Amino acid sequence: MNGKEKPDKxxxxxxxxxxGITDCVFRRICFEQGCTGxxxxxxxxxxxxSAPRMLKAYGDLIKTLPGEGTVYAQVFGREAKWFGMAVxxxxxxGLFDGIDINMGCPAHKVTxxxxxxxxxxxxxxxxxxVKACVEATKLPVTVKMRLGWDENxxxxxxxARAAEQNGAAALTVxxxxxxxxxxxxxxxxxxxxxxxxxxxxxxxxGDVDSGESALEMLRVTGCDGVAVxxxxxxxxxxxxxINAALRGEMYTRPSYEEVIETALRQAREMADWKGEKRAVxxxxxxxxxxxxxxxxxxxxxxxxxxxxxxNEVEGLLRSLEDRA
Numbered sequence: 001m002n003g004k005e006k007p008d009k010x011x012x013x014x015x016x017x018x019x020g021i022t023d024c025v026f027r028r029i030c031f032e033q034g035c036t037g038x039x040x041x042x043x044x045x046x047x048x049x050s051a052p053r054m055l056k057a058y059g060d061l062i063k064t065l066p067g068e069g070t071v072y073a074q075v076f077g078r079e080a081k082w083f084g085m086a087v088x089x090x091x092x093x094g095l096f097d098g099i100d101i102n103m104g105c106p107a108h109k110v111t112x113x114x115x116x117x118x119x120x121x122x123x124x125x126x127x128x129x130v131k132a133c134v135e136a137t138k139l140p141v142t143v144k145m146r147l148g149w150d151e152n153x154x155x156x157x158x159x160a161r162a163a164e165q166n167g168a169a170a171l172t173v174x175x176x177x178x179x180x181x182x183x184x185x186x187x188x189x190x191x192x193x194x195x196x197x198x199x200x201x202x203x204x205x206g207d208v209d210s211g212e213s214a215l216e217m218l219r220v221t222g223c224d225g226v227a228v229x230x231x232x233x234x235x236x237x238x239x240x241x242i243n244a245a246l247r248g249e250m251y252t253r254p255s256y257e258e259v260i261e262t263a264l265r266q267a268r269e270m271a272d273w274k275g276e277k278r279a280v281x282x283x284x285x286x287x288x289x290x291x292x293x294x295x296x297x298x299x300x301x302x303x304x305x306x307x308x309x310x311n312e313v314e315g316l317l318r319s320l321e322d323r324a
Contacts, residue, residue, distance in 0.1 A: 011218070012036045012225030013242050014172070015232060016205055017074050017102070017144065024065045025269045026286075029262065030232060034239035036225075037070040039100045039144070042110075045077035045086035063273075064095050071095075072142060075133075076102035078114040080125070084132035091137040098140040098169070099133055103159065106146070106178045117146045117178035120155050127162030134167035142170045144205075147190050150179035156190060157197050164198045171198065172227050175206035182230065192221040203227050209238070211245025234289025236262065256294070260317045263290040267310055276310060287313060294320050 015022060015030045015038040027038045043061050051058050064071055073096040077083055087099050103126060105116030112118075119126050126143075133141045143163045148154040160171055173194050175186030186206025195202040204223040208214050209231035217226055231238050237254050244251040254262075266286060270279035287304050291297040300316055307313045 010036065011246055012201075012203060013214070013239055013246075014038065014203060014225060014227040015239075016172070016174075016227040016229035017041060017100070018229055018233075019105070019107070020282075021233065023060065024063045024068065025266055025273065026236075027071065028065050028067050029266060030236045030239055031067065031069045033236045034243040035069065035236075037072070038068070039072045039074040040096075042074055042076045042102055042105065043086070043090070045075050045082040046079070048075075048086050049082065049089065060274075062090070062093060062095060070097045072098040072100040074100040074102050074144065076105065076110065076115050077129075078119065078125075080128040080132035083129050084136040087133045087141075088136040091139055096139065098142060099137055100142045100144055100172075101129060101133060101168075103143055103145040104172075104174050106181045111178065117149065120146060120159055120178065121149050121153065123155055123158035123162045126159045127166045130163045130168050131166040140169035141167060142172065143168050144172045144174070146174045147177050147187060150177050153177075154190070156194050160194045160198050160202075164200050168200060170201040170203065170224075172203040172205050173223075174227075175204070188217055188220045191217075191223055195221055195223050201225070205229065208242070211241045211251060214242040215245055234263075234286065234292055256320070259290055260314075263287055263317065264310070264314055267313065271310060277308070280308060280310060280313065283313075287317065291317065291320060296320055 013036050015027060015035045017039040019041050022038060022041055041061055048058055073090050075083060075086055102116055103119045110116035130141060130143065145156060145159055147156045156173060163171060173191045175188055175191045191204045201224040203225045204217045204221045205227035208217055208226045208228050214226045228238055241251045267279055267283045270283055284305050288301050300320060304313060304316055307316060
């Protein structure tokens, strides 16, 4: 695709999973802006099975809202048997369109237990986990993965093949190793190699932050779609921008009025769900992302982080209105 050609089929533009970010409220806003698929935050396979059924933390993770599009439950762990049992239980909820297996999270608290991107060090185990999940559900099972553990341990081709051979319906490949975390440049060439190595759909992830970069990733990798993570923080309109680029259309950025109204709407919906005090606390990072790059934003952030009510936050956000 050269940026002028229009796609002959819908190209997935997916919200990548982010812990503490991709809850149902944020997902719904992204869907409204043209996101075509999303996953929940990470759900521990063993934790979900071991925790009391009504434990609020897990209730929050599996919560969905009317108006969301295609949502997969993302599960993490390290043992195939726990994956299978958890996927079976989550499927029975009837809330999700599929299951996504996390083999990409680089966080120390996740990989330290052998979960997330630590699984990339054992392609055979990755295959066993995919098989257990596929056998436990009639829903499609996908895999979110990285290139490997580090530059000396690139295992994405082996993991991709193992996933495909054991029934995975699609792969999302982040073009970085675990050791890179989110630093450096994503290696799109490796994503392209994965695409050439398997016959199932491959979604590219890493450094897609505009319509132009989405088109370039599709061109370089030949992948079937793109996943957007950090570029969506404070900017759910990234999905509208990418879809406009895919259609060969112009994109108009939202006004600051629309930005703050969206931020406040997200906060109010969070308050309805979790109560105002908790919503204000959890939304502080989102507020900072929404106003990032605006003149006066840096000085305003400490005041936002000290605010205790939505009315206080609204006043602070509107104080930047005329200072673009």
